[in-house]
Amino acid sequence: MDRETLRYALLTDLYQITMAQGYWETGKGDEEACFFMFFRDNPFEGGFAVACGCAQLAEMVDGFGFDADDISYLASLTAPAGGPLFDARFLAYLSTMRLSVDIDAVREGTIVFPMEPIVRVTGPIMQCQLLETALLNCMNFQTLIATKAARIVRAAEGRRVSDFGARRAHNMDAATYGARAAYIGGVDMTATVSAGQQFGIPVSGTMAHSWVMFFEDEYEAFKSYAEIYPQATVLLVDTYDVIHSGIPNAIRTAHEILEPQGRRLAGVRIDSGDLAYLSKRIRVILDEAGLTDCKIILSNSLDEFTISSLLLQG
Numbered sequence: 001m002d003r004e005t006l007r008y009a010l011l012t013d014l015y016q017i018t019m020a021q022g023y024w025e026t027g028k029g030d031e032e033a034c035f036f037m038f039f040r041d042n043p044f045e046g047g048f049a050v051a052c053g054c055a056q057l058a059e060m061v062d063g064f065g066f067d068a069d070d071i072s073y074l075a076s077l078t079a080p081a082g083g084p085l086f087d088a089r090f091l092a093y094l095s096t097m098r099l100s101v102d103i104d105a106v107r108e109g110t111i112v113f114p115m116e117p118i119v120r121v122t123g124p125i126m127q128c129q130l131l132e133t134a135l136l137n138c139m140n141f142q143t144l145i146a147t148k149a150a151r152i153v154r155a156a157e158g159r160r161v162s163d164f165g166a167r168r169a170h171n172m173d174a175a176t177y178g179a180r181a182a183y184i185g186g187v188d189m190t191a192t193v194s195a196g197q198q199f200g201i202p203v204s205g206t207m208a209h210s211w212v213m214f215f216e217d218e219y220e221a222f223k224s225y226a227e228i229y230p231q232a233t234v235l236l237v238d239t240y241d242v243i244h245s246g247i248p249n250a251i252r253t254a255h256e257i258l259e260p261q262g263r264r265l266a267g268v269r270i271d272s273g274d275l276a277y278l279s280k281r282i283r284v285i286l287d288e289a290g291l292t293d294c295k296i297i298l299s300n301s302l303d304e305f306t307i308s309s310l311l312l313q314g
Contacts, residue, residue: 031124061103097127103120108146109184149182149183233253233263
């Protein structure tokens, strides 16, 4: 059994397993139950949510099981009054248990609303109980990310949006599946390479401030990058001074390095400062330099409210 299986089996609350033992002890473990997943309020005080995470449910069910390490750990748990928390016979049963549940779910990307079922799990009560926490974890997180992404994409009004959330995600799974959820929510690409590999999501990325600071001066950093990636040069222009250093050096790079090769500067990126003011100033300067096709890319904690504000400011 691989690590994915191990994670799913014990990705649960302790009371799910104590209840499962209770059902088993009373002979009710195989009685049929039906669980529905729903939510009570739209996230972000919005008007809808975007269902996501359903595809992972099949993976979770297919790989669900307790391996020897899981059973050993559960056997080590003690009750508050002393003695083993779990009966050895129950743990032996868990070690051979295979799921026999039916799961129905809305299609990923479906718009869903409060109080309507998103997932239905039917099967033996004990198995339904053991699945509940992992199922909610999977669906709640990914639905939240997909919904936020949809709100951001709507605010962008047709402009391209890239997910750049791995460095702030809660762990590695959250980074990878969060990028997938954002893609389902409507973003065009992701910076998270593992998500690109696993799910075929287009990946995007340029350079960081560390690249610019590593070189003796900003122009050298831009020049080196353009020489390595002439077909996809996007320059980060806010490391020192956007208007008086970053943009002049980007324009110089375009004219001296790229244009002699028949290439064009694909874009410049701003990651700090007054993004509305800077983007408007930059557009004028780039156009005057003959770089009317050079895109301006904005980053740094952009949510739907910030994006709407930027567009309102022109």
